[in-house]
Amino acid sequence: EGGVELTNDGQLTWCTSLPYEPFEFQQGDQVVGFEVDLVALIAERLNATPTVVVTAFEGIQSGTDLTVGTCDLAAAGMTITPVREENFDFSEPFFDATQALLVRGDSGITTAEQLAGRNVGVQNGTTGADYAATNIPGANLITFEDLGLLTTAIQTGQVDAVIQDNGPLLSFATQNPEFTVTTEFDTGEQYGMGVRTGNTALLEVVNEVLATSRTDGTYDAAYEKWFGT
Ligand code: GLN
Numbered sequence: 001e002g003g004v005e006l007t008n009d010g011q012l013t014w015c016t017s018l019p020y021e022p023f024e025f026q027q028g029d030q031v032v033g034f035e036v037d038l039v040a041l042i043a044e045r046l047n048a049t050p051t052v053v054v055t056a057f058e059g060i061q062s063g064t065d066l067t068v069g070t071c072d073l074a075a076a077g078m079t080i081t082p083v084r085e086e087n088f089d090f091s092e093p094f095f096d097a098t099q100a101l102l103v104r105g106d107s108g109i110t111t112a113e114q115l116a117g118r119n120v121g122v123q124n125g126t127t128g129a130d131y132a133a134t135n136i137p138g139a140n141l142i143t144f145e146d147l148g149l150l151t152t153a154i155q156t157g158q159v160d161a162v163i164q165d166n167g168p169l170l171s172f173a174t175q176n177p178e179f180t181v182t183t184e185f186d187t188g189e190q191y192g193m194g195v196r197t198g199n200t201a202l203l204e205v206v207n208e209v210l211a212t213s214r215t216d217g218t219y220d221a222a223y224e225k226w227f228g229t
Pocket residue numbers: 017020057061076077078079080097123125126127128165
């Protein structure tokens with residue numbers, strides 16, 4: 001294992017938050033997705049079994065889960081931000097993302113300005129919640145704990161719009177054609193995986209595996225499998 005200490009022997013214990021299709025979501029009794037495949041490569045490199053711990057995104061992004069030892073690695077479609085970098089260490093970026101606006105196709109909403117006075121769903125602790133609070137001041141923001149609750153809220157009409165990352169919202173709109181992503185805000189985000197501050201042994205392996213996956217075709221194969229292009 002090259003000096004990498006794992007909390008549970010022989011296991012790469014990793015935290016994620018569900019559902020976050022196509023990055024990580026439940027299929028039968030399995031957790032599957034693009035990021036799940038990348039974590040599997042890291043575990044393989046460590047001769048370890050990947051063991052997933054499903055937890056709230058708030059505990060992941062705040063660094064609490066890593067700090068208290070709930071997991072060695074955090075992978076949750078998580079944007080690298082300066083505030084988070086104060087609480088744990090990020091891998092090199094492995095995916096680009098932006099905030100996006102999901103509405104009903106027949107709603108006529110195409111701009112952030114039209115959200116004034118409307119109920120807009122965001123997820124607790126996310127970059128989307130921050131973005132909406134700063135850039136859509138006229139909206140009535142309602143906070144939910146996960147993406148499943150957000151999409152249920154727009155389906156039931158509790159909210160008129162959802163702001164979250166483009167990947168999962170485009171995936172939802174593809175599967176639920178009455179909804180559409182009308183706008184992508186150019187927030188220029190990048191996803192990274194997290195380790196406890198100072199766990200450079202694990203971080204080096206993560207970065208090495210991510211880099212190798214780009215050159216040996218496994219990243220592209222996983223991308224094609226989960227994003228279909
Ligand atoms: N990328 C966003 C963030 O880091 C959302 C992540 C998520 O909801 N899993 O805040």
